[in-house]
Amino acid sequence: MSEHILSLSYGKDSLACLGAIEQLGWPLDRIVHAEVWATDTIQADLPPMVEFKAKTDEIIKARWGIKVEHIRSKLTAESIFYHKRLRGNRTGQIAGWPMINGCEFQKPLKVRPIQLATKGGITYLGIAFDEPRRFHTLNALKKSPLVEAGWTEDMCREWCEKNDLLSPIYTTATRGGCWFCHNQSVKQLRLLRRDYPEYWTLMLKWDRDSPVAFHQDGHTVHDFEHRFQLEDDGLISPDNKGFRWSMLDSELNFRLL
Numbered sequence: 001m002s003e004h005i006l007s008l009s010y011g012k013d014s015l016a017c018l019g020a021i022e023q024l025g026w027p028l029d030r031i032v033h034a035e036v037w038a039t040d041t042i043q044a045d046l047p048p049m050v051e052f053k054a055k056t057d058e059i060i061k062a063r064w065g066i067k068v069e070h071i072r073s074k075l076t077a078e079s080i081f082y083h084k085r086l087r088g089n090r091t092g093q094i095a096g097w098p099m100i101n102g103c104e105f106q107k108p109l110k111v112r113p114i115q116l117a118t119k120g121g122i123t124y125l126g127i128a129f130d131e132p133r134r135f136h137t138l139n140a141l142k143k144s145p146l147v148e149a150g151w152t153e154d155m156c157r158e159w160c161e162k163n164d165l166l167s168p169i170y171t172t173a174t175r176g177g178c179w180f181c182h183n184q185s186v187k188q189l190r191l192l193r194r195d196y197p198e199y200w201t202l203m204l205k206w207d208r209d210s211p212v213a214f215h216q217d218g219h220t221v222h223d224f225e226h227r228f229q230l231e232d233d234g235l236i237s238p239d240n241k242g243f244r245w246s247m248l249d250s251e252l253n254f255r256l257l
Helices: 012-024 046-064 077-082 108-118 132-137 145-148 153-162 185-193 196-210 221-230 246-256
Strands: 005-008 030-035 071-074 122-124
Touching: 005 012, 005 077, 005 108, 012 046, 012 145, 012 153, 030 046, 030 221, 071 108, 077 196, 077 221, 185 196, 185 221, 185 246
Parallel strands: 005 030, 005 122, 030 071
Antiparallel strands: none
């Protein structure tokens, strides 16, 4: 008989699957989570999320009697970043920042470990009832308790709040996901630089070595460092709506006069 496995991200929808599974009376044998590491010693999650995962694991073990399995790839984001390309027009160059159409870290660091851990089983996914655009991923081996139970994203958040399982990504300005993600907002980059300078320093190092720009518009982490320093100096406002990249050149020229 196939195992029934919850693929857990620690987001509100995947955690709420626990409640929906209970409501439906579905079997649950294992809970699996893929950890991503930035380097061999630094996790991709920020400290508040690391703490939340540990607390959540204790709650899950006490209530559902299942120990969450934390799996990880032998690779890290850094090892993928510095891996030299073997084909294409960038042969011999390091990969650098992920290309714009997708994150090159996701598949080897998260998707593949989960695929291996759940192979041969029936996997439960945290797809909410009001996310029809994602229904195409569901089949006989990939099921959503939330869709079956009719739970929307708002209902998932409410359930997590009632059960003390709401991630800090929904209650603070701290972003979920990898702290080095090129898809995060300017606000989150600003907070990362302010609150975790050691991580920001590592991003600046990677940025110096990358053959491709950090952002789709061609701007680098160093461009953001320049912008944020001018904000710190009071020369430009940290107002994303009124900001133009051309301000950096004009303000820099002003400072050089």
